[in-house]
Amino acid sequence: MIAFLGMGLLGSNFTRALLAKGNQVNVWNRTAARATALAADGAKPFENAADAVTGAEYVHIVVKDDAAVDAVLEQARAGFKPGTIIIDHTTTSTEGAIQRTKYWAEQGFAYLHAPVFMGPQNALESTGFMLVSGDQRLIQAVEVHLATMTGKLLNFGTEPGKAASMKLIGNNFLVAFTAGIADTLSLSRSLDVPFDDVISLFENWNPAGMVKGRIQRMASGSYSQPSWELNMARKDTGLFIKATEAAGMPQIIIPTIAKEMDKWIEKGHGADDWTIIGHDSIVNPKKK
Incomplete structure (x- = not known):
């Protein structure tokens, strides 16, 4: 099961594309109506971020900025199961991506920053470009999953903040x-x-x-x-x-x-x- 946090233009179309490929997707958004609207496409909306991520193998997030990522993930962490992988598509600072990679590893969870050069239509069509860097074993483990979401996955090496840069x-x-x-x-x-x-x-x-x-x-x-x-x-x-x-x-x-x-x-x-x-x-x- 996949959880997606943030139902803006990108998040909602990423969710629709994942649903179209047969995935079960739980969704959450700060403005609940945006998550509820995805129920018509087959998503399961939640009012609480921790409930949305409960049982999820992958927790995707795309929100406004560093502060929003940190706040939402802290709200959601109570629902993380052992082995949960956090995949962050938000455009953030390089420093923020590095700090989150370290912080969530210390909490026992894998965090991967995967920003995109994709508009809403790209997210819906699984085209465009997705960027990753950092732990290559983690990237290898999620590569097949991420490849279904984008036209091309670009791997910039072992530096955790390189994709953000x-x-x-x-x-x-x-x-x-x-x-x-x-x-x-x-x-x-x-x-x-x-x-x-x-x-x-x-x-x-x-x-x-x-x-x-x-x-x-x-x-x-x-x-x-x-x-x-x-x-x-x-x-x-x-x-x-x-x-x-x-x-x-x-x-x-x-x-x-x-x-x-x-x-x-x-x-x-x-x-x-x-x-x-x-x-x-x-x-x-x-x-x-």
Whole structure:
């Protein structure tokens, strides 16, 4: 039997998918109505988290943050049986994942952090990506179970917090990527270019293939053989800003990037590759 704690968009669709595969699933949610709604799909709802996990081999949880994970698991622990495996899909801090792994081991239970790059539809269809790291014997023991829930299970090795770190890195990219799209669409509106034409551009010119090479170049710290000089990149950035300001269409991140470019140009790096703007944070970080 499986217990699932947290019936948000991901949790509810994970539950529906598990039920469709013939599993018995007990469910709990802080707002009880969300758990009760899953009864129509065959889940067994409970008002108390400890009752929901009683007898469960796997206890899955996906809630808001570190504090919520800790609070809900403490509520549920009275129902854990010997051998219960806790599988946490919540996006949390790396430190939190490490601390929970240690804490629950001391309590006699296995805890595995398994965050996901999956939307609600992915959870329902068992597609997308699930990340794990830590005790490889534990991962091997739950691999078949987790593989039924996702399109691809990514194992990042023996560090307990590595999966949490990789999830945060991925989400950081998604946030920056989305802000970049917003700025791009702001420019397209400023230039009276229909969004359909923007879509057509990216259907034919796909910059996704540049990501790996760009990361490698920026991580190397070598900028002396530019593919796009900083001076020229700054010139183009000025055109973006001029066009959007003239149209009254503010941008989110481009003005900040322009200021960082100016800083490096003032240092004498205008003829270097424009990726030098990330040097201090990537190659030469000033850690406390």
